[in-house]
Amino acid sequence: MIFRSLLAALALMFVMSTATADQRWQRVEAVTQALDNRVPELEGLSLELPLVAEDGSSVSLSVSFTGSLEDGEHIEKIRLFAPGNPRPEVADITLGPLASPANIATRIRLSETQQVVALAITNQDRAFLTTRDVRVTVSGCLVGGGDASAMAMANPRLALAGSARPGQPVTVRSLINHPMETGLRPDGQADDSIEQQLVESLTATLNDEPVLTARFFTGTSANPYLQFQLTPEEEGELKLAWQDQKGEQMEASQAIKF
Amino acid sequence: MTKSNFKNQGLNSSRRDLLKLMGAASALPLLGACSSLGGPASKDLSARVVVVGGGFGGATAAKYLKRNAPDLDVTLVEPNKVFYTCPFSNLVLAGMRTMDSISHNYNELRELGVRVVHTTAQDVDPVSRTVSLGDGSSIRYEKLLLSPGIDIRWNAIEGYDQAAAEQAPHAWKAGDQTRLLRRQIEAMDDGGVFVLTAPANPFRCPPGPYERASLVAHYLSQHKPRSKVLILDAKDNFSKQGLFMQGWKDVHGDRIEWVGLSGDGKVVRVDAGKREVETEFGTIHKASVLNVVPPQKAGFIADRAGVTNESGWVPVDPVTFESTQVKDIYVVGDATIAAPMPKSGFAANAQGKVAAAAIIAALEGQRPLEPSWANTCYSLINPEYGISVAAVYRIQEGLIHESSGGVSPSDANATFRKLEADYASGWYSAITQDTWGTRR
Numbered sequence: 203m204i205f206r207s208l209l210a211a212l213a214l215m216f217v218m219s220t221a222t223a224d225q226r227w228q229r230v231e232a233v234t235q236a237l238d239n240r241v242p243e244l245e246g247l248s249l250e251l252p253l254v255a256e257d258g259s260s261v262s263l264s265v266s267f268t269g270s271l272e273d274g275e276h277i278e279k280i281r282l283f284a285p286g287n288p289r290p291e292v293a294d295i296t297l298g299p300l301a302s303p304a305n306i307a308t309r310i311r312l313s314e315t316q317q318v319v320a321l322a323i324t325n326q327d328r329a330f331l332t333t334r335d336v337r338v339t340v341s342g343c344l345v346g347g348g349d350a351s352a353m354a355m356a357n358p359r360l361a362l363a364g365s366a367r368p369g370q371p372v373t374v375r376s377l378i379n380h381p382m383e384t385g386l387r388p389d390g391q392a393d394d395s396i397e398q399q400l401v402e403s404l405t406a407t408l409n410d411e412p413v414l415t416a417r418f419f420t421g422t423s424a425n426p427y428l429q430f431q432l433t434p435e436e437e438g439e440l441k442l443a444w445q446d447q448k449g450e451q452m453e454a455s456q457a458i459k460f
Numbered sequence: 461m462t463k464s465n466f467k468n469q470g471l472n473s474s475r476r477d478l479l480k481l482m483g484a485a486s487a488l489p490l491l492g493a494c495s496s497l498g499g500p501a502s503k504d505l506s507a508r509v510v511v512v513g514g515g516f517g518g519a520t521a522a523k524y525l526k527r528n529a530p531d532l533d534v535t536l537v538e539p540n541k542v543f544y545t546c547p548f549s550n551l552v553l554a555g556m557r558t559m560d561s562i563s564h565n566y567n568e569l570r571e572l573g574v575r576v577v578h579t580t581a582q583d584v585d586p587v588s589r590t591v592s593l594g595d596g597s598s599i600r601y602e603k604l605l606l607s608p609g610i611d612i613r614w615n616a617i618e619g620y621d622q623a624a625a626e627q628a629p630h631a632w633k634a635g636d637q638t639r640l641l642r643r644q645i646e647a648m649d650d651g652g653v654f655v656l657t658a659p660a661n662p663f664r665c666p667p668g669p670y671e672r673a674s675l676v677a678h679y680l681s682q683h684k685p686r687s688k689v690l691i692l693d694a695k696d697n698f699s700k701q702g703l704f705m706q707g708w709k710d711v712h713g714d715r716i717e718w719v720g721l722s723g724d725g726k727v728v729r730v731d732a733g734k735r736e737v738e739t740e741f742g743t744i745h746k747a748s749v750l751n752v753v754p755p756q757k758a759g760f761i762a763d764r765a766g767v768t769n770e771s772g773w774v775p776v777d778p779v780t781f782e783s784t785q786v787k788d789i790y791v792v793g794d795a796t797i798a799a800p801m802p803k804s805g806f807a808a809n810a811q812g813k814v815a816a817a818a819i820i821a822a823l824e825g826q827r828p829l830e831p832s833w834a835n836t837c838y839s840l841i842n843p844e845y846g847i848s849v850a851a852v853y854r855i856q857e858g859l860i861h862e863s864s865g866g867v868s869p870s871d872a873n874a875t876f877r878k879l880e881a882d883y884a885s886g887w888y889s890a891i892t893q894d895t896w897g898t899r900r
Contacts, residue, residue: 253771254799256661257697260721339800352897359724360742375740379722425696425722 226331227319230285236321242331243439245269249320249334255312258342260423264307265320265332274328277304279323284421286316288343288386292421293428300433301406301414303371307429309420311384312336313343342423343386353399355380360442360454362432368460376404378444378452384420401426403445408458409438434458482612505531507602510591512581512761514566515536516545516805517793518607520812520895525605526572529820533540535575535599537591541565543896544634546665547805548888551643553631554675556843561900562634568897586786589779603819606767606774607808608759609633610664613772616755617657617730624732628750632664642748645676650684652748657727657737659755662773664803666699666770667849669753671839674704675710677805678842691718692737692745694726699802700839700849700867707841707877727752760794765789773797778860780818780828781811790815800862801853807835809895830855832863838884846880 227233246269255261267277276299282292292310305323312318315337322330356379363373378401385398400420406413418426432440441455474887491517509532511522522536543564549897550617551557553725566576568762580594584604592598612630614621620628631641633784645654654676658669672690680687689712697720708716719725729738769776769785774791775784781796792815793808810833818828836850851865 203703249509252661253769254797256799257695260696262660337799357723359741363728377724377741427722 215217226317227283227285227331230283230290230319232290233283233285233319233321233331236281236283237329237331238427240323240327240329242321242329243269244331247320247322247330247332249318249332251318251334252334253335254337254339256337258312258314258338260309260342261312261338262307263310263318264305264429265307265322267303267322267330269330271324271427272356273325275324276302276326277322278325279321280304280306281321281323282308282310282421283319283321284310284312284316285319287313287421288384289313291419292318293419294417295428295430296415297430298412298414298434300408301430302433303415303431305371305420305431307427309423309425309427311342311423312338314338331409341373353381353383354395355401355444355446355450355452358442358444358452358454360440362456362458366432366434366437366458366460369433371433373404373429374432374456375427375429376406376454377425377427378404379425380446382418382420382422382426383423388403388422394435401444401446404428405443405445406430406432407435407441407443408432408434410441413440432458505529505820505823506533508535508600509605509819510599510601511535511536511605511607512538512591513578513609513759513793514540515607515609515786515793515808516542516891516895517563517808517812518605519543519566519569519611520809521605521607521790521792522569522574522818523572523596523895524813525819526574528816529823530573532820532823533575533652534573535577536566536569537577537579537593538566539578539580539583539594540635541578544638545805545892546634546668547636547891548634549631549638549677550668550672551840552634552638553672554679555642555644555646556675561638564892564896564898564900566896569725581761582764584761584789586766586789589788597689601788603788603790603823604765605792605812605815605819606759606762606765606795607791607793607812608758608761608795610756610794610803611759613755613757617727618752618753619732620728620752620847624730625752627732628730628735628747628752630752630754632668632753632756641749641751645679648684648687648748651686652684652688653744653746654680654687654689654690654693654751655735655737655747656689656751656753657730658691658695658753659696660694660721660726662797662799663753665758666802666804667704667837667839669693670698670700670704672751673716673718674707674712674839674841677708677715679871681712681715686757687748688743689716691716692725692727692739692748693718693720696720696722700847702870703868704839704841704849706870707845707847711841711845756794758791762791762795767791768795769797771797777830778855780859781815782818782824790819798860800851801833801860802835802837804835804837805895806837807833807889810834810892829887833860836887838880840878840881840884840889844874844881845877846879846882846884847877848883 280295359377383399389396404416583592629641631637726740792811794803814831847868854863
C-alpha cells in the first residue's frame with residue numbers, strides 16, 4: 203500500500219510537472235479524494251457536454267468508456283464532479299456487470315463556467331479520468347426545481363429505447379419529478395435558505411440482481427434523469443427504486459422480454 | 461493630426477457616419493480611440509468583399525460595407541430574389557398577414573452599388589480565397605462574410621427527414637414551408653390538435669415556438685374553437701416563459717397545453733405519415749397538424765468553409781465576428797456561437813454592422829473598435845397582446861456578456877399589452893427597412 207502510494211505520488215508529480223490547463227482537476231479535493239492515490243489514465247473515458255450551456259439548471263451530460271479492458275474487468279464506478287459549483291459532487295454511479303457497456307447520461311446543474319470532471323474506476327482498481335470545459339451563460343445555481351411546495355417525489359418513469367435481446371445492450375431511461383432543493387437557495391427571508399431536499403439514490407435490479415446504484419447530489423438537476431445500458435442474459439423484471447432524503451421510496455418496473 | 465490619419469481622412473469621415481448609424485441600433489461606445497490609432501497604412505479599400513446569405517445578417521453587412529466604404533467591391537450571393545423573414549411568419553400562419561407583407565428584395569442594395577448574384581454558394585476554398593457558385597462560376601475574395609443561417613439536422617429526431625418535412629412541416633425557414641403549414645392549419649378539422657415540438661437549446665429564435673403556439677391558438681379560437689394546441693418541449697425553461705404562460709392563461713384559457721422535458725415532453729421519434737410522435741418515455745401523441753421544430757446547425761456553407769466546430773455552430777472572435785478557425789472569414793447571425801446573444805434577426809443585424817466595421821478596419825490596417833450589440837424581440841400572444849425582451853451586450857474578459865436587459869413587466873394592464881403589440885409592428889418595419897430598405 204505504501205509502495206503504491208509512493209509510486210502514485212511520483213507519477214502524480216510527473217503528471218503535475220507537465221500539467222496544462224486541462225489538469226485543473228488535480229487541485230480539486232473531491233476529485234483527488236475519489237482517486238485515493240490512484241493515477242488515472244487520461245485516455246479511454248469520453249465525456250460529452252455542450253460547449254456552451256444556455257441554461258445551467260439542466261445541462262445534458264453523457265459519459266462512456268471507449269478504452270480497452272482486461273478479461274473480467276468492468277467499469278465499477280463512475281463519478282461526476284462540477285468543481286465550479288458551491289458543492290462539487292454531481293453523481294456517483296456504481297455499475298454491476300449487467301449495466302454494460304458503461305455508458306451513462308444524466309442532466310446536471312452548473313452554477314458558472316467551469317471544467318466538469320468524470321472519473322471511472324474498474325473492478326481491477328484502474329482509474330480513468332476526463333474533463334470538459336463548459337461555458338455557462340445562465341447560471342443554474344438559483345433556479346428552482348419548479349413548485350417548491352412539492353417536495354415529494356412524483357411520476358417515476360422508466361422506458362427502454364428499443365427491444366431487449368439476450369446479451370445485447372439496450373438503453374434504459376429513467377426520470378422522477380422532484381425539485382432537488384440544494385439547501386443553498388435563499389427563501390426570500392434574511393439569511394435563510396430553503397431546506398435541502400434531494401432524491402438521494404436510484405437502485406436498479408433485474409430479477410433482484412443488482413444492475414446499478416446511483417447517488418445524486420446537489421449538482422444533479424431537478425427531476426433527476428438517468429440513462430444507462432442494460433445487457434440482460436435472461437428475461438425478467440427490471441425494477442427501479444428511488445429514495446429521497448426523508449427515506450421515502452418510489453418504484454417503477456418494466457418487463458424484459460426477448 | 462498625424463500623417464497617416466491625414467491620409468485616411470476620407471475614410472475616417474465615412475467611419476464616423478458608420479458609427480453614427482450604428483449608434484442608433486447597436487449603441488457603440490466610442491470613438492476617441494479611433495483617431496489615435498495610426499496603424500500601418502495598408503488600406504485596401506477597393507478590395508473585394510464577398511457576402512454569402514441575404515438575410516438579416518448578410519444584407520445588413522453588405523449594406524453597411526458599401527455605405528461606409530463606397531470604393532469596396534461588394535458582392536452578395538443569395539439564391540432567392542425574394543427573401544421571406546422568419547420574424548412575423550407566425551402572423552402569416554395565423555392569417556394576420558400575407559406572405560407579401562414579410563417579403564423583401566435586394567433593390568436597395570443594388571442601388572447602393574452592391575453586386576447581387578442570385579445563386580447558391582457551393583464551396584469555399586480559404587487557401588485560394590475562392591467561393592464556388594451554383595452557376596459553375598467562382599468568385600475571389602479578400603474578405604468573406606458568411607451569414608448562412610441554419611440548416612436542419614435531419615434524422616436527429618428518428619424519422620424526421622426531408623420527406624417527412626413535406627408532411628409535418630418545420631416552417632423554421634420562411635417561404636414554402638410557411639405556406640404548407642398555413643394550408644394544413646386552414647384545412648384542419650374543428651376539434652383537432654395542433655402539435656408543435658420544440659427543440660433543446662440552441663436554436664433559431666428562442667421565443668418563436670411559443671409565439672407560434674399563441675398565434676395558432678388565436679386563429680383556432682376564431683375559426684375552429686373546439687381545437688387545441690399541444691407543445692411538446694425538449695426543455696423545462698424557455699424564453700419569456702413567465703410572460704407566455706401568463707398570457708396563455710389570460711387569453712387562451714386551457715387551449716394551449718405545454719409539456720416540458722421533465723413531464724416527458726422530449727420527442728424522440730416522428731411518424732410524419734401517421735402525424736404521430738413518440739416521446740422519450742414512450743408516450744404516443746397523435747396530431748391533426750404536426751409542426752416539428754427540429755434540432756438545427758449552422759447553414760451548409762459554414763461547414764464547407766471549415767468554420768464550424770464539433771457543436772455544428774461557428775465559433776467567432778466576439779470583437780470582430782471573424783472565424784476563430786479560418787482567417788479572413790467573418791460569420792454573423794444564427795450560425796454563430798454568440799450566446800448569451802440569441803439567434804435572432806435583430807442580433808444578426810447588429811452583428812452584421814459590427815462585422816462590416818471590423819472588415820473595413822482590417823482593410824484599413826486599423827484595430828477593430830470595441831463593439832456592443834442590442835437585441836429586441838417582440839412576441840404576440842394575440843393581435844392585442846404583445847410581450848418583449850430587450851438586452852444590451854458588451855465584451856467582458858474577452859467574451860460576450862449581457863450588460864443590461866429585461867422583459868415586459870408581469871403585472872402590466874391590457875393597454876400596456878396592446879401598446880407592445882403595436883410596437884411589435886413598428887419594430888418589424890424598422891428592422892426590415894434598416895436591413896433591406898423595404899417598407900412593410
